[in-house]
Amino acid sequence: MLATRCKAIVDVGSYCQLLTPAIPTLTGIMLCGCYKLKAVQMEVTGVHTNKMSTDAYRGAGRPEAAYIIERVMDLVASELGLDPVQVRLKNMPEPTEFPFQTATGLQYDSGNYQAAFNKARELADWPNLLKERDTARKAGRLFGIGLSTYVEICALGPSKTMAAGGWEWGCVRIEISGKVTVITGTTPHGQGQETSFAQIAADRLGVPIEDIVVLRGDTATAHFGRDTYGSRATALGGTAIVMSIDKIIEKTKTLAAALLKSTPEKIEFEDGKFFVSGEANNELGWGQLASEAYVAKNLPPGFEPGLEASSFFEPPNCTFPFGTHIVAVEVDRDTGQVKILKYIAVDDCGKQVNPLLVEGQVQGGIAQSIGAALMEKTVYDENGQLLTGEFMDYAIPRAADIPDYVLGSTETPSPSNPLGVKGVGEAGTIGATPAIANAVIDALSPLGIRHLDLPFTPERVWRAIQENGGGS
Amino acid sequence: MIAAAFDYVRPATLDEALEHLAKHGEDAKVLAGGHSLIPAMKLRLSQPRVVVDIGRIRDLHSMSERDGKIAIGALTTHYEIESSDFLKRSCPLLPEVAGKIGDVQVRNKGTIGGSCVHADPAGDWPAAMLALDAEFEIGSPRGNRTVVAKDFFVDMLTSAVQPDEILKFILVPVTAQTTAYVKFAQKASGFAIAGVAAFVDKARKEVALGVTGVAAKAYRAAGVEAALRGLELSAATIATAAQKAADGIDPLSDIHASAEFRAHLGRVQAKRALELAASRG
Numbered sequence: 020m021l022a023t024r025c026k027a028i029v030d031v032g033s034y035c036q037l038l039t040p041a042i043p044t045l046t047g048i049m050l051c052g053c054y055k056l057k058a059v060q061m062e063v064t065g066v067h068t069n070k071m072s073t074d075a076y077r078g079a080g081r082p083e084a085a086y087i088i089e090r091v092m093d094l095v096a097s098e099l100g101l102d103p104v105q106v107r108l109k110n111m112p113e114p115t116e117f118p119f120q121t122a123t124g125l126q127y128d129s130g131n132y133q134a135a136f137n138k139a140r141e142l143a144d145w146p147n148l149l150k151e152r153d154t155a156r157k158a159g160r161l162f163g164i165g166l167s168t169y170v171e172i173c174a175l176g177p178s179k180t181m182a183a184g185g186w187e188w189g190c191v192r193i194e195i196s197g198k199v200t201v202i203t204g205t206t207p208h209g210q211g212q213e214t215s216f217a218q219i220a221a222d223r224l225g226v227p228i229e230d231i232v233v234l235r236g237d238t239a240t241a242h243f244g245r246d247t248y249g250s251r252a253t254a255l256g257g258t259a260i261v262m263s264i265d266k267i268i269e270k271t272k273t274l275a276a277a278l279l280k281s282t283p284e285k286i287e288f289e290d291g292k293f294f295v296s297g298e299a300n301n302e303l304g305w306g307q308l309a310s311e312a313y314v315a316k317n318l319p320p321g322f323e324p325g326l327e328a329s330s331f332f333e334p335p336n337c338t339f340p341f342g343t344h345i346v347a348v349e350v351d352r353d354t355g356q357v358k359i360l361k362y363i364a365v366d367d368c369g370k371q372v373n374p375l376l377v378e379g380q381v382q383g384g385i386a387q388s389i390g391a392a393l394m395e396k397t398v399y400d401e402n403g404q405l406l407t408g409e410f411m412d413y414a415i416p417r418a419a420d421i422p423d424y425v426l427g428s429t430e431t432p433s434p435s436n437p438l439g440v441k442g443v444g445e446a447g448t449i450g451a452t453p454a455i456a457n458a459v460i461d462a463l464s465p466l467g468i469r470h471l472d473l474p475f476t477p478e479r480v481w482r483a484i485q486e487n488g489g490g491s
Numbered sequence: 492m493i494a495a496a497f498d499y500v501r502p503a504t505l506d507e508a509l510e511h512l513a514k515h516g517e518d519a520k521v522l523a524g525g526h527s528l529i530p531a532m533k534l535r536l537s538q539p540r541v542v543v544d545i546g547r548i549r550d551l552h553s554m555s556e557r558d559g560k561i562a563i564g565a566l567t568t569h570y571e572i573e574s575s576d577f578l579k580r581s582c583p584l585l586p587e588v589a590g591k592i593g594d595v596q597v598r599n600k601g602t603i604g605g606s607c608v609h610a611d612p613a614g615d616w617p618a619a620m621l622a623l624d625a626e627f628e629i630g631s632p633r634g635n636r637t638v639v640a641k642d643f644f645v646d647m648l649t650s651a652v653q654p655d656e657i658l659k660f661i662l663v664p665v666t667a668q669t670t671a672y673v674k675f676a677q678k679a680s681g682f683a684i685a686g687v688a689a690f691v692d693k694a695r696k697e698v699a700l701g702v703t704g705v706a707a708k709a710y711r712a713a714g715v716e717a718a719l720r721g722l723e724l725s726a727a728t729i730a731t732a733a734q735k736a737a738d739g740i741d742p743l744s745d746i747h748a749s750a751e752f753r754a755h756l757g758r759v760q761a762k763r764a765l766e767l768a769a770s771r772g
Contacts, residue, residue, distance in 0.1 A: 356675075398746045411679055
């Protein structure tokens with residue numbers, strides 16, 4: 020594939036909110052997907068209507084980009100009679116080509132798209148899945164397999180690329196007791212960074228995680244911060260914490276040297292202990308050093324009392340997580356109802372701080388995508404009156420709508436921050452929708468159906484089946 | 492949303508409740524489980540001046556055999572029906588329908604009587620009541636009267652129960668296991684876009700089908716029943732007969748399903764309900 024040309028007419032609602040025009044713009048910027056396109060043309064026309072204004076929603080522009088390019092890959096494969104797997108593999112950059120410059124001006128930081136793609140197909144037992152589809156089709160069932168490979172953009176972002184500061188702030192304090200207070204400028208609201216930031220600090224400081232308190236969300240304690248959005252909190256907020264810890268360790272080496280009658284350059288720090296190189300039995304821990312730092316009776320000349328540091332992290336680049344999602348669906352020919360039979364996802368969000376939190380984000384994101392792909396639809400009447408104004412009319416997925424997930428991951432560290440993390444808050448909504456869409460269209464393809472618009476509500480699917488002579 | 496102001500009374504006996512209704516007439520509304528009335532009041536679609544809470548009238552909260560039939564008190568909750576071993580043996584359609592209503596919270600509070608009197612066109616119970624030829628025992632200051640299911644569901648959100656009356660008991664027959672309820676649910680609310688309750692009487696070679704969700708009120712699929720009368724049930728006879736499940740009906744149309752799709756789903760669900768019921772014995 021050489022190039023894409025995309026024209027988007029976007030219903031942006033009644034007013035421009037914070038990111039209203041930025042979202043379709045980001046779609047254009049991400050339109051290369053995981054592929055080595057030489058050129059991209061994107062024309063966006065925003066149309067003001069008397070509907071609700073649009074703004075950022077989990078994924079914010081990237082799900083649209085992934086949907087467009089991944090539908091295109093399937094259409095290309097189907098038009099040319101090629102295997103959708105091969106079409107994708109043929110157009111991916113090799114791991115050695117990173118950092119990879121895209122036609123839209125981004126520099127993808129690191130990636131191994133083939134590894135995630137292959138692992139997902141292994142977890143899906145791809146050859147057998149194809150056989151299962153053959154068997155089902157022979158029996159007259161509408162069985163489809165869909166895949167999507169996606170790349171997204173996280174850790175927003177370098178200040179020069181944003182309307183205002185793209186940095187993040189963090190502060191670390193070793194209290195006089197040796198226990199640790201971490202203050203973050205990000206504002207986790209359910210993502211769980213209270214845990215992952217404590218893990219980062221515990222690892223780097225060599226203290227038990229129970230000894231760490233993470234504070235956030237109040238400008239009385241967290242004086243600076245650009246917040247939690249764009250899957251940036253761990254990559255940027257975590258790094259600001261790491262930078263602060265490293266400052267404290269450097270400072271504490273001076274104090275340890277004085278107390279151990281050595282020089283700072285001979286002091287080593289390992290596993291929460293400071294010691295003179297080669298004399299591991301003669302060591303000082305955070306408790307003793309913090310006490311000395313605040314009591315301040317034995318400080319070396321020029322040593323500022325206390326053990327606290329704060330940092331602003333200005334990232335050199337965004338991060339670019341990626342992955343592959345594979346879905347098997349069956350469509351009920353009589354009702355148009357789509358049932359997800361299998362869901363496999365391999366996501367690479369760089370280094371994982373807390374795999375459980377990563378999985379939670381992926382699970383939730385996929386669930387949201389199942390809603391987007393199969394049921395969520397905002398309906399207005401001809402006067403602009405909202406008809407889906409409550410959850411009795413606007414369908415969102417419930418637990419019973421969610422299949423068992425088979426989840427895997429690969430870890431390709433980001434060079435954009437010392438933790439190597441990329442971000443995972445929105446991955447599920449980005450990789451999943453196109454995979455589900457491709458699966459449903461694949462299921463309907465024996466009827467000659469090449470495309471249907473989202474969401475695949477039963478009536479829409481049923482009508483397509485009827486119009487293509489597929490009714491029972 | 493907040494309901495309009497109203498007075499609240501909680502009578503301890505049926506007679507006392509009927510007195511309140513007699514006094515306030517159309518200004519009063521009866522509260523049972525509250526799962527239809529309260530949402531309607533919160534949206535101010537319903538603005539009664541007096542709410543008569545009958546929830547503590549113990550007599551209406553029961554399941555028992557009466558003259559070879561099963562009498563279910565109007566205040567029996569969906570969950571009590573869903574989990575009743577007695578009903579699973581004696582009238583299994585009822586627990587099956589109950590288990591498909593709303594969610595656990597709704598089933599724990601909502602009552603069979605309240606749901607029937609509310610007569611929501613997409614409610615689940617009317618389909619079963621019609622298929623079972625249920626009888627509704629209604630109390631009023633004038634005494635008791637009994638209304639059969641086909642006369643009970645009058646129109647959209649209108650049952651035969653008058654403003655000064657209270658539904659007391661629902662009488663259903665003891666049946667074989669050859670019954671089934673299948674529902675194509677509206678995804679957001681769980682209400683039926685097309686729900687079909689089937690009762691197959693193999694000995695008499697008769698079927699009864701109640702259809703809900705498709706039209707303004709639940710109905711008996713008379714065309715299907717006539718087409719199968721005296722026939723052995725097979726995939727072929729069922730499929731042919733089920734085509735008549737929406738005959739003569741004016742199907743509803745809304746944002747969730749067009750009239751054409753609703754009628755189609757009625758036919759599909761009729762076929763599936765009959766197949767399932769027939770397979771059970």
